[in-house]
Amino acid sequence: MNIEEPNDLVLQKEAYILTGIVHPARADVNIPKVKCALAGMFINISGKLEFSCTKSLITATFVTDSKIENINELRNIIRNAVSIRVHYLGFILGCGYDVEIDRMIFPNGDVTVFGVDFPALRDHVQHSPLNLLKIENITGGISSPTVSLILSDFNIALRDPDNLPFYCYRCIEAAMQFFKKDGMSEKAGWELMHSQLNTERKRDGIDYIKNFSDSLRHGRLTNRTDQEGVEIVNKTWDILLKFFQFLSVNNNGKILQDPSS
Numbered sequence: 001m002n003i004e005e006p007n008d009l010v011l012q013k014e015a016y017i018l019t020g021i022v023h024p025a026r027a028d029v030n031i032p033k034v035k036c037a038l039a040g041m042f043i044n045i046s047g048k049l050e051f052s053c054t055k056s057l058i059t060a061t062f063v064t065d066s067k068i069e070n071i072n073e074l075r076n077i078i079r080n081a082v083s084i085r086v087h088y089l090g091f092i093l094g095c096g097y098d099v100e101i102d103r104m105i106f107p108n109g110d111v112t113v114f115g116v117d118f119p120a121l122r123d124h125v126q127h128s129p130l131n132l133l134k135i136e137n138i139t140g141g142i143s144s145p146t147v148s149l150i151l152s153d154f155n156i157a158l159r160d161p162d163n164l165p166f167y168c169y170r171c172i173e174a175a176m177q178f179f180k181k182d183g184m185s186e187k188a189g190w191e192l193m194h195s196q197l198n199t200e201r202k203r204d205g206i207d208y209i210k211n212f213s214d215s216l217r218h219g220r221l222t223n224r225t226d227q228e229g230v231e232i233v234n235k236t237w238d239i240l241l242k243f244f245q246f247l248s249v250n251n252n253g254k255i256l257q258d259p260s261s
Contacts, residue, residue, distance in 0.1 A: 013063065013064065013065045014063070014064055014065070014066075014067065014068075014107040015061055015062070015063045015107055016061070016062045016063075016064070016068065016074065016104055016105065016106060016107065017059070017060070017061050017062075017104070017105040018058075018059075018060045018061075018062065018074075018075065018078050018101050018103065018104045018105075019057070019058060019059055019060070019101070019102060019103050020057075020058040020060075020079070020082070020099060020100050020101035020102050020103075021056055021057055021058060021099075021100050021102065022053060022056040022057075022058065022086055022097050022098070022099055022100075023056075023097065023098040023099075023100060024097075025056045026056075027056055027095065027097060028055055028056055029053055029055075029056045029086060029089065029097060030053060030054055030055065030056075031051075031052060031053040031085050031086070031089065032052060033050060033051075033052045034049075034050065034051055034052065034085060035048070035049070035050045036048075036049050036081065037049075038062065038077065038078075038081060045064070045068065045070075045073065045074055045077060046064065047062055047063050047064030047065070048062070048063045048064075049061070049062050049063075049078065049081055051078075051081070051082055053082070053085075053086070058082055058099070058101070060078050060081075060082065060101075062074065062078060070226070071104060071112060072114070072119070073226070074104075075101050075104065075114055076161050076162075078101055079099050079100075079101045080162065082099050082101070083099045086099050101114065102114055118158045118233060120230040120233065120234065121158070121230075121233050121234060121237060124233075124234045124237065125237060137247075137248040138244050138247045138248050139247070146174055146175070146177070146178045147244075147247070149170075149171075149174045150171045150174050150175065150240060150243075153167040153168075153170050153171045153174070154167065154168070154171050154236070154237075154240065157171070157233065157236075158233070161229060162221075163216055164229055164232060164233065165209060165212035165213040165215075165216060165224070165229075165232050166213050166216040166217060168209055168213070168232050168233065168236040169206075169209045169210050169212075169213035169236075170213075171236055171239075171240060172206060172209065172236060172239055172240075175193060175197075175239070175240065175243045176189050176190055176193045177189065178193075178243075179192040179193045179196060180192070180193075196246055197239070197242040197243060197246055198242065199239055199242060204235060204238065204239055205231065205232075205235035205239075206235075206239070208231070208232070208235065209232050209235060209236060212224060212228070212232060
């Protein structure tokens with residue numbers, strides 16, 4: 001299919017058009033046309049990208065000489081490329097912005113609207129008992145900075161694949177800090193968490209997640225496969241499920257004081 005665009009980008013072979021928005025939409029972000037070569041960090045995607053942002057609305061055209069097998073990864077790569085410019089603008093202006101790519105038009109004209117779920121995790125949690133737990137059961141009816149931090153970091157992990165291991169491991173560390181009492185060593189804090197949640201560092205993948213997290217924490221980017229990302233998310237979710245179930249049981253009839261509150 002030949003797609004005519006009002007620009008001078010030569011559309012050869014396959015062209016994918018993606019649209020999106022900069023949040024908050026009321027910010028009225030405008031970025032003139034940007035052209036760049038693009039390649040994925042973790043997968044074999046390469047091509048030429050052209051995008052612009054007008055009134056916070058993003059339009060991007062990606063041209064490649066091969067068929068895209070993983071559209072979610074392409075979406076993430078395009079979002080990262082756009083985010084660099086948007087976040088730099090925010091850095092200059094002292095503003096905070098977020099970039100969302102919401103749909104893709106394929107070379108044959110088909111359209112995909114991206115959902116908000118993490119497909120592999122959605123399948124993993126479909127039989128979760130958490131749907132029977134109310135947030136009040138988990139927090140004991142009080143404000144819980146620990147629960148808030150965990151839920152916030154896990155939410156960011158699902159929306160930021162490149163930094164996913166960092167946020168996942170921080171979720172687990174936050175759960176450990178919940179059990180760690182004043183004057184207690186980190187080692188003792190981990191041991192107490194394991195005894196209360198029936199977890200083990202190796203068996204439950206905590207060390208596995210930490211290995212990926214450490215590189216990012218030190219500002220070092222490393223290669224990671226899609227399957228490794230799925231394993232990190234699913235293992236983190238399993239540990240957090242145990243933590244929330246522990247809170248629900250222990251907050252039933254008595255308030256378990258959050259040490260961070």
